[in-house]
Amino acid sequence: MTGLDLRGELMRASALLDLGRAAEARARLAAVLAADPQNAFALRMLARCHHAAGDMDGAIHAAQAAVAVDPTSEHGHRILANAYNSVGDRRSATSSAREALRLAPDEWRCHWLLAECLRHSDPNAALPPARRARDLAPNEADVHVLYGVVVKQLGRTQEARAAYMHALSINPNLATAHNNIAVLDRANGRWAHALAGFRTSLRHNPQQKLARENLANTIVLLLRRLCVAAYAATLVVVLAAGVVGPGVLRGLGITVTAGLLAGLGWILATARRSVGPFATTVLRTDRRALIALAVFAVTLMVVVIGSIVQIVPPHAVRSAFDGLGSGSRLLPFVSVGLLIAARNSRNVRK
Amino acid sequence: MEGSPLIESLRKAVDAAPQDVPLRLHLAGLLLDAGCGAEAISHLGLVLAADPTCTEALDLMQRAVSGGGAIRPAAAAAACSPGPAAPAPQAQRAGEPDLEAFDWEAAARDLGEALPPMFLDGDDEQLTEPAFDVEAVSTVRLDDVGGMAEVKKRLEAAFLAPLRNPELRRLYGKSLKGGLLLYGPPGCGKTFIARAIAGELGAAFFSVTLADVLDMYIGQSERNLSEIFATARRHAPCVLFLDEVDAIGQRRSQLRSNSLRGTVNQLLSELDGVGAQNDGVFVLAATNAPWDVDVALRRPGRLDRTVLVLPPDQCAREAILRHHLKGRPVAKIDLAAAAKRTEGYSGADLAHVCETAAERALLDSAVSGTVRMIEMRDVEAALHEVRPSAGPWLESARNVALFANEAGAYDDLLDYLKKRKLL
Ligand SMILES: Nc1ncnc2c1ncn2[C@@H]1O[C@H](COP(=O)(O)OP(=O)(O)O)[C@@H](O)[C@H]1O
Ligand SMILES: [Mg+2]
Numbered sequence: 001m002t003g004l005d006l007r008g009e010l011m012r013a014s015a016l017l018d019l020g021r022a023a024e025a026r027a028r029l030a031a032v033l034a035a036d037p038q039n040a041f042a043l044r045m046l047a048r049c050h051h052a053a054g055d056m057d058g059a060i061h062a063a064q065a066a067v068a069v070d071p072t073s074e075h076g077h078r079i080l081a082n083a084y085n086s087v088g089d090r091r092s093a094t095s096s097a098r099e100a101l102r103l104a105p106d107e108w109r110c111h112w113l114l115a116e117c118l119r120h121s122d123p124n125a126a127l128p129p130a131r132r133a134r135d136l137a138p139n140e141a142d143v144h145v146l147y148g149v150v151v152k153q154l155g156r157t158q159e160a161r162a163a164y165m166h167a168l169s170i171n172p173n174l175a176t177a178h179n180n181i182a183v184l185d186r187a188n189g190r191w192a193h194a195l196a197g198f199r200t201s202l203r204h205n206p207q208q209k210l211a212r213e214n215l216a217n218t219i220v221l222l223l224r225r226l227c228v229a230a231y232a233a234t235l236v237v238v239l240a241a242g243v244v245g246p247g248v249l250r251g252l253g254i255t256v257t258a259g260l261l262a263g264l265g266w267i268l269a270t271a272r273r274s275v276g277p278f279a280t281t282v283l284r285t286d287r288r289a290l291i292a293l294a295v296f297a298v299t300l301m302v303v304v305i306g307s308i309v310q311i312v313p314p315h316a317v318r319s320a321f322d323g324l325g326s327g328s329r330l331l332p333f334v335s336v337g338l339l340i341a342a343r344n345s346r347n348v349r350k
Numbered sequence: 351m352e353g354s355p356l357i358e359s360l361r362k363a364v365d366a367a368p369q370d371v372p373l374r375l376h377l378a379g380l381l382l383d384a385g386c387g388a389e390a391i392s393h394l395g396l397v398l399a400a401d402p403t404c405t406e407a408l409d410l411m412q413r414a415v416s417g418g419g420a421i422r423p424a425a426a427a428a429a430c431s432p433g434p435a436a437p438a439p440q441a442q443r444a445g446e447p448d449l450e451a452f453d454w455e456a457a458a459r460d461l462g463e464a465l466p467p468m469f470l471d472g473d474d475e476q477l478t479e480p481a482f483d484v485e486a487v488s489t490v491r492l493d494d495v496g497g498m499a500e501v502k503k504r505l506e507a508a509f510l511a512p513l514r515n516p517e518l519r520r521l522y523g524k525s526l527k528g529g530l531l532l533y534g535p536p537g538c539g540k541t542f543i544a545r546a547i548a549g550e551l552g553a554a555f556f557s558v559t560l561a562d563v564l565d566m567y568i569g570q571s572e573r574n575l576s577e578i579f580a581t582a583r584r585h586a587p588c589v590l591f592l593d594e595v596d597a598i599g600q601r602r603s604q605l606r607s608n609s610l611r612g613t614v615n616q617l618l619s620e621l622d623g624v625g626a627q628n629d630g631v632f633v634l635a636a637t638n639a640p641w642d643v644d645v646a647l648r649r650p651g652r653l654d655r656t657v658l659v660l661p662p663d664q665c666a667r668e669a670i671l672r673h674h675l676k677g678r679p680v681a682k683i684d685l686a687a688a689a690k691r692t693e694g695y696s697g698a699d700l701a702h703v704c705e706t707a708a709e710r711a712l713l714d715s716a717v718s719g720t721v722r723m724i725e726m727r728d729v730e731a732a733l734h735e736v737r738p739s740a741g742p743w744l745e746s747a748r749n750v751a752l753f754a755n756e757a758g759a760y761d762d763l764l765d766y767l768k769k770r771k772l773l
Contacts, residue, residue: 011568018607019597020642173603202753206641207746277764278752281773 022052040070047079059083074104093117108137123153141171175205196274216282222267223292230299237307253307378410387414398716411712490546497666504657509632526587529633533640534659535740537698540636544591556582557591563598579620586630595635596642621652641750658762661696664689670697674704681723694738706732
């Protein structure tokens with residue numbers, strides 16, 4: 001290839017990469033690199049292609065080669081840091097980010113990247129570079145999102161929300177900002193808001209795995225809460241069976257059943273309204289959701305049979321309690337209920 | 351070809367040095383170019399007998415059997431062999447079995463007389479086409495496009511019928527303008543059907559490919575968008591085809607480079623034209639990723655109609671398989687069974703299946719030294735090897751249909767995913 005061809009191919013590759021066609025860009029770069037293996041520009045672009053295609057090892061390899069050929073390019077170190085960060089090698093990522101920053105102390109991307117590398121292990125250390133990036137490039141939506149993420153890690157949720165809102169004022173379509181706000185909503189128990197927020201995030205970028213998982217997790221979380229309520233109701237009914245008459249018990253059973261069904265109805269309606277067809281997909285295919293629904297159905301049945309239909313008459317329950325001691329009898333219910341409540345706290349990610 | 355001194359001297363050289371594989375391959379390549387398929391195959395067979403994995407030999411063999419130099423009928427082949435056909439050099443390496451050079455001409459002659467039916471499909475077992483069909487080099491026609499009945503119907507209504515019948519056009523006051531976007535998984539025939547339309551329309555068809563677009567971006571092309579549109583307008587009524595339109599018309603918010611964004615703007619203004627400028631220019635576009643296309647391009651008057659081009663159904667698969675096996679030496683292929691087993695395969699996957707089956711048969715022939723037809727077992731083996739390629743596309747499409755189906759833009763996609771239980 002002549003110099004002119006090389007330049008043309010590099011420009012084509014660059015356009016292809018910008019168009020999101022990493023595989024095609026990579027093919028062109030391979031030809032360029034076959035002719036000129038020491039071309040740092042091509043190596044950097046190759047690393048970005050690998051990164052975009054999800055091949056992080058390839059990205060690290062190419063970025064290392066680029067840095068070896070041209071150690072003075074801050075961009076090369078940044079690409080390398082990014083690749084390390086993506087595989088969770090924060091130490092290498094941080095040191096590459098620092099090197100990039102040393103070479104370009106006023107480049108906001110370097111500060112942004114350093115904060116991104118540091119925030120996982122030490123959010124306090126990530127705060128100054130996050131702030132610096134924001135000061136250097138106040139019109140970039142991404143710097144506000146990262147700042148929000150860091151301050152949220154430090155427990156300053158109000159400030160985080162404000163940062164995300166600021167990012168949205170710059171770019172209303174920014175999927176990550178919508179997702180992060182929804183996470184805050186969920187933590188505050190604003191379920192419908194949270195679901196709608198994840199949904200909006202996905203509308204702007206349907207290919208996001210994170211928001212999709214958050215959405216499914218939120219629906220599962222709601223169903224599990226409902227299960228806990230059903231358990232509590234069962235406990236009340238079982239305990240009451242020992243002390244009240246059949247008429248009162250039936251009234252209690254009807255109230256509890258109606259309340260639980262209303263809860264289920266609310267969850268389904270809200271999910272359906274704010275999430276759309278994906279809600280049905282989750283309810284149909286997510287194993288956790290199916291288990292929660294099954295458990296809910298069983299507990300509800302216990303309430304219905306025990307109190308309303310009264311296949312087991314109250315005096316039999318009463319004598320059974322007298323014989324066994326109520327504590328040991330309730331243990332399985334209580335423990336399973338607690339287990340579910342404990343698992344609720346997981347699955348919440350940002 | 352007897353006259354080609356290069357081939358002549360290479361023949362001598364190969365005779366003198368039978369072990370020299372690169373030399374033999376070189377000769378085979380030249381012979382292929384010269385149309386002496388049979389002799390080329392005999393050389394390739396020798397190379398492959400010694401090393402069945404030699405990719406260069408495989409590639410050449412592939413070429414020899416498929417389009418490039420279809421196994422010529424005896425008469426044609428005889429014309430280019432000097433005196434005694436392919437000289438039969440002795441086996442190359444000591445310790446390996448002696449392989450007689452195979453007399454391909456005789457084999458072709460013999461086979462030509464008693465050919466088994468090409469396809470087993472019930473009624474019309476007796477196909478009139480000869481098995482060794484020398485591929486006619488012509489552009490693709492709509493008839494070559496297997497299946498896609500719905501798509502063809504939409505294209506017919508959108509511009510083919512109006513183009514063909516100017517009288518009707520005038521009668522109904524339907525002017526030829528606006529645009530249509532074909533979208534769907536890769537390899538399902540969007541570009542292919544456009545090429546077929548080009549074959550039908552001839553001079554009334556203009557196309558812009560990704561390569562053109564890239565050349566425009568880097569300023570290496572005299573052609574630019576406004577000139578392309580100007581040419582099309584001069585030739586109205588006509589069709590302007592924009593392939594991979596997600597490249598030239600990508601969402602501007604997704605683009606980092608200003609020049610790329612500029613091209614999208616330019617495309618938008620060209621599509622709008624001034625006054626009735628674009629009358630008679632129908633814009634056909636295709637993309638795998640309509641969700642990456644700038645929404646402004648989908649507004650009324652631009653690419654306002656969309657057609658989903660899906661993986662072929664069973665009938666279409668049968669037609670596609672038939673199309674891709676037509677020019678090859680096949681025997682007793684149960685197309686219906688193959689079509690039944692290829693649910694979810696794209697047209698390109700099916701083409702690949704045929705390619706792989708042919709490869710198997712030819713490798714077998716080369717190694718054993720006896721020519722044999724492509725048989726059902728080859729197709730079956732190929733089916734195991736080639737898997738449907740639409741998976742990643744379907745995953746992206748599913749996410750879009752679930753989360754970004756605003757105003758029902760992807761309802762037909764949603765229906766298809768539901769039908770295939772992919773939601
Ligand atoms: N309906 C079809 N009939 C015959 N061949 C087809 C058909 N669809 C696809 N193919 C084969 O697959 C190849 C790739 O199809 P192509 O049109 O390039 O797909 P895309 O939809 O990605 O543009 C074609 O060159 C052709 O060989
Ligand atoms: Mg195409």
